[in-house]
Amino acid sequence: MTAYLSIRNLTVTLTGGTPILRNVSLDVVAGQVHGLVGESGAGKSMIGKAVLGTLPRALTISTGEIWLDGVNILTLKPSQRRQRIGAIAALIPQDPLTALNPSKRIGPQITRRLVDILGWSKQVATARALELLAEVQIPDPVRVMRTYPHELSGGMRQRILIASAFAAEPKLIIADEPTTALDVTVQKQILRLISDMQTRHSTALLFVTHDLGVVSKVCDTLSVLYAGKVVEDARMHRFFMRPIHPYSAALLAATPTYTDPTGSLTPVSPKVIKAVEQEIQEHDMRARQ
């Protein structure tokens, strides 16, 4: 099992030196799902953006390696890097409404990347798009290709983005909170769809989420982030049975579950936060030496 995506000691800083990601290392194996969890601002999405080369301009990668299919993409020239990433990786974004262009029909939005970047003919690309829309269980794909995003429900839009992500048979997909904007019943359908597609296509999937419930349903392995640092790396089952880091355990204790009749909820205690902040300070000190 070699990792398809391997991130080694990645540090990303804000102009001025404030670290956003601190020495992050993680592996995503082909055919497996790796979860990235943490509270907002922990840097989960930034890892995905660093891989895809879409970091905001104020952020720079100061050290580290990102190995994608055996090549450290950070050593490539920008144009080569774009080409390489575009050919083998894809994104399923969080908000299906803002990710689709409201003034263009669905069809061209799926086929454009295939035609412009991968150089497919229009007919081949259209045929492929229709096939994928059927695969993500969209009824009447021919009609849907001609609709505008506002004519479709949130769940339908997210299906279209999933189809679009899988269109060029990517080896790596980064899903950034793909179900946060959806209702629980639709979320269940979409998660199952992403899982099925990922298994069928043996894609490596990096799954960003803040919902530990979702992690336990789709991920094989996961990393817990706090302030840009990986505090725990775990196989999924072990994590939920025996979380090792106190912060991981605290996150689990703060997650409400309807099956617990006492329903007691413990916010992450200041003691745990202090300990993890200390850990991060020590890490920063070492990094400066």
Add this chain to the structure above:
Amino acid sequence: MMYRINNLQLSLPDMTRKPLLGAAPRIEILKGLTFDLPKGEVLGIVGGSGSGKSTLGRAMLRLLEPTGGNIEFDGTDITHLSENQLRPTRKKFQMIFQDPMSSLNPRRRVGGIIACPLRVNGMDNLGTRVTEALEMVGLPNHFGNRYPHELSGGQRQRVGIARAIALRPDFILADEIVSGLDVSSQAQVLNLLENLVKELGLTLAFISHDLSVIRRLCTRVLVLHQGVIVEEGPTEALFASPRAAYTRQLLNAIPLPNPHQRWA
């Protein structure tokens, strides 16, 4: 009884299908809801998107006027009262909003934000009341001088709660107030709300799409689906044996943080 709601109906014009001349066709949003909300209860209102949960909340606060049925609040029929007639009742019910960033004025300090409804309702000792409200939500007094953007998400939501309780209302409507928060801040806000309900003897309606959160906080649950009540009852009974198929479907769809859950 805090609320008696009888055959509540509400429809809104569908402007996307309005002909050039003449009235727009109406969309039925609430289709005849009947339920009572006793004093001191915490009612969870749950349902999928588009089920009418927020519309129901807004009708209960008379931010929307029902098109049929009636709403009785604390013994008064408020179904069709005019804005002027509603004035004295308004301060008895308050609302906490989903997104604290857009419901707190970014150009005013926290103290001013909390004092505003007090001033509108002609109260005195504003300073003391604001301090008291901040204390009750667990924020230090000097937070009164801060602007909303200087606070974290959880702190902003506490300010929203402080503004609502400062008037000492009888009833509070909380519309998806924890859905934008991380689990840890969510746990803090839920614990805070639970204590306030007990301390102040509040009646609370808590709109949420998250049944796990509802179970944690609410004493009664009302499940809405496409504008109809599919199930209503005490929380324990509803979770122990959900009667409606839609309730079971909602429960089964929740991913629990437990890899052994059967989620098929």
